Amino acid sequence: MNRPPLTPLADSLPASVPFVGPETLERARAAPFAARLGANESVFGPSPKALNAMAAASADVWKYGDPENYDLRHALAQHHDVSPDNIVVGEGIDALLGYLVRLYVEGGTAVVTSAGAYPTFNYHVAGFGGELHMVPYRDDREDPDALVARALETGARLIYFANPDNPMGSWHDAVAVQHLIDAVPSDCLLILDEAYIELAPDGTAPALDMTNANVIRMRTFSKGHGMAGARVGYALGEAQTIAAFNKIRNHFGMCRISQAGALAALNDQPYLAEVCAKVAASRDRIAEIARDNGLVPLPSATNFVAVDCGADGDFARKVLEGLLAEGLFVRMPFVAPQNRAIRISCGSPQDMDLLAQALPKALHAARQSNG
Amino acid sequence: MNRPPLTPLADSLPASVPFVGPETLERARAAPFAARLGANESVFGPSPKALNAMAAASADVWKYGDPENYDLRHALAQHHDVSPDNIVVGEGIDALLGYLVRLYVEGGTAVVTSAGAYPTFNYHVAGFGGELHMVPYRDDREDPDALVARALETGARLIYFANPDNPMGSWHDAVAVQHLIDAVPSDCLLILDEAYIELAPDGTAPALDMTNANVIRMRTFSKGHGMAGARVGYALGEAQTIAAFNKIRNHFGMCRISQAGALAALNDQPYLAEVCAKVAASRDRIAEIARDNGLVPLPSATNFVAVDCGADGDFARKVLEGLLAEGLFVRMPFVAPQNRAIRISCGSPQDMDLLAQALPKALHAARQSNG
Incomplete structure (x- = not known):
């Protein structure tokens, strides 16, 4: 087939996407996520x-x-x-x-x-x-x-x-x-x-x-x-x-x-201040849930918390997959040793309740699969 | 001052804008336009x-x-x-x-x-x-x-x-x-x-x-x-x-x-069909107004009409400036001989009434200035 050539640079690049979107994962699992805690979006929404x-x-x-x-x-x-x-x-x-x-x-x-x-x-x-x-x-x-x-x-x-x-x-x-x-x-x-x-x-x-x-x-x-x-x-x-x-x-x-x-x-800066307070409360809740499960939440100045799963990247990946299977969209760092953690975005109190229910199951499955 | 250098290509480019937006013109004239007929937008809006x-x-x-x-x-x-x-x-x-x-x-x-x-x-x-x-x-x-x-x-x-x-x-x-x-x-x-x-x-x-x-x-x-x-x-x-x-x-x-x-x-394809009918009616109206003023509307398959002002680019520019002064945002081709025309986007019946009122004034002013 006739095909006009790309520039050498463009030709050398992979057809890639920096991040897979949650919608793509939802289409693959044929069900929406129960909680969307993977892209550091703000569930509290705009003013x-x-x-x-x-x-x-x-x-x-x-x-x-x-x-x-x-x-x-x-x-x-x-x-x-x-x-x-x-x-x-x-x-x-x-x-x-x-x-x-x-x-x-x-x-x-x-x-x-x-x-x-x-x-x-x-x-x-x-x-x-x-x-x-x-x-x-x-x-x-x-x-x-x-x-x-x-x-x-x-x-x-x-x-x-x-x-x-x-x-x-x-x-x-x-x-x-x-x-x-x-x-x-x-x-x-x-x-x-x-x-x-x-x-x-x-x-x-x-x-x-x-x-x-x-x-x-x-x-x-x-x-x-x-x-x-x-x-x-x-x-x-x-x-x-x-x-x-x-x-x-x-x-x-x-x-x-x-x-x-x-x-x-x-x-609307007062609204932003309200969001900051909700984010802080959710960070605390994520940390509490992590500790309740024997994991170590890392300090955060953002609207997410990296939770150290206490082992290597393979283990953290299994915990992440467990959470995905439970309907929670989360992501994790790409590079060792940071990839011993999973990254959980702040969410609503309901989202946090779902996390509290799902994390023990995900950990159990990850440990069984490792053992 | 320290200044990291741009690439040679970026350095060679002018800091330009392909089009000046109507908001910029409105800020310069310190008044909103009465009709926005310059960017081939659809005043009929979306479905x-x-x-x-x-x-x-x-x-x-x-x-x-x-x-x-x-x-x-x-x-x-x-x-x-x-x-x-x-x-x-x-x-x-x-x-x-x-x-x-x-x-x-x-x-x-x-x-x-x-x-x-x-x-x-x-x-x-x-x-x-x-x-x-x-x-x-x-x-x-x-x-x-x-x-x-x-x-x-x-x-x-x-x-x-x-x-x-x-x-x-x-x-x-x-x-x-x-x-x-x-x-x-x-x-x-x-x-x-x-x-x-x-x-x-x-x-x-x-x-x-x-x-x-x-x-x-x-x-x-x-x-x-x-x-x-x-x-x-x-x-x-x-x-x-x-x-x-x-x-x-x-x-x-x-x-x-x-x-x-x-x-x-x-x-909503039926809505699009309605818009097409409204655009066609407005094209006809622009053509009629042009002819009423002794100008030649060019055939159009779009939501705008190029109106031949019958002289050179300088004259068309004066007509355009007259319309802008009357509160009508319009544009014109950049290059001769197409710049003998002004380009008028389709609008509402009210927009067209404004055009019918403004065009004779703009033409009069352009002719006086030329004479």
Whole structure:
């Protein structure tokens, strides 16, 4: 058959998906999950004000969204006390990471991240021909010193660092993160992914410094704000860094309904505070259930808890499969030794009751299968 | 200041926007437009069933959308009598064009389009370092023979061809388009952009042949289905061509509300037929208003009409500016001699009344300024 050739780079890439979605698993098992605790979504949902704003915006969905995201960028600027020129809005952090990699990475460009950190970032780096260098976690946290050392060693253009971290839920305090920012090589950009920052303790995020062109910070409405399905993320950075997105981004890529929902969500900070309290309660409940079953919950500054299953990755995988079989969608870290844990997203009290019922069964099955 | 360098390609690109949005113009004039007739949106809006589906989906917006777009792809497959493997869904045709260009274009790759055709396609080609070759329109239509000849001459990897065409509203019948498809060089992919196809006369679209790897067809929910703000497009093509999108696309890029809305819109074909009738009536009304003012409406198979203002681009620009000053958002072709026209999207009867009032004033002002 005639077939126009892909570029050599595109041809070399696998046809892959960074994550299998829960819907795919539900279709495979021919039944919906009883609890959806695997993608660090917020079962508490968005602010009712955001829901109202989205309903109102639906009537105008025949119009393209504003390609400048003017209203949302200006509200974010006011919220963060920065200039609108320091903000770019995109179709979730995933899309912004893709644009950012495209701006800085070409064939052979060195990029540094942690082994077991966010796979979608790695997907974008591979997709633009970059060379990924990985450093291990240290005590279940990303290791700032090792990231910088590897960047210096490889002449890296980008460093990826999530704080708080996914999939472990661990974090560094603002002082440590500021040390990292200050140590970034001058020809390198630190991507500080703060997707979970609204859920972290005070003192986790260093102050915003919009004059520093060596760091860009990623935020989202998917986690604390409970709007993962709306696809709204943003980046905060030095103005010229931010302006570069306009060279390549999909200017008309934002859903108009999502723009309106994010704006209303931002303006309802009391609701966000309520969500943070519910998340904290659910983290405690997950920890309690884990301990009740002899497992060790790891400290978390996010809307999920990594639960150490006390053995290797194979055992944790069996526990995970047991939970899936009981109708609970959960995920787990990819890389040893972090893959001794399973990762459970916060949920409603009912979700937690289901977890409390399912975990002993999953553990029993895993132990039997191991024994 | 320290500044990590962009890639040479990214550095060379202007920080541009393919189109200025109407909201930007409204902010500049400090007043909303009375009629929004410039972006070929559908003022008739989406099906009420789509609105209901979007309202229902809002309650689940805390969940990421299905990265496989399974339900929508399967419904589209049934609708078009093809396999789901022949369909990829994306964040509007704009995003799909970006992915497609990324798959086939690297530095220096030749690409052929028509001078004055869709600027966002050109934006993507430039953004991936491709070399654009343009052929002129012929009798206000894209010229299939010239496109193929230029592709052969330049060894082009991609040809862009919109049918019906934007910005002229002109079209070729299915026989002519099939001739074009058959003439595409074997190492070249024809992008057949059919964004307006639902609004075109029967016999405009050639039969779908999902075994042909030299053509890919782009469709959207933005035009006939009235959901531009939702950002849902799709491509129809040979399965291996379609599978390549999974190498690079933003798998979690789709808004969950938009997925639900598009599915419901697809399932309400009677509503689409009503919209087509309203569009046809509005086209007739635009033509009548044009003729009442001594101008020549060009035939259109879309939801807009290019109106020949009877002089050069400068004159048409003045007419356009007169309409903008009267509160009517309209646009015009970029390239001579097509820029002798202004492009007016179909609207409600009230929109058309506003046009009937504003056009004589705009013409008067343009003629005075010229005289």
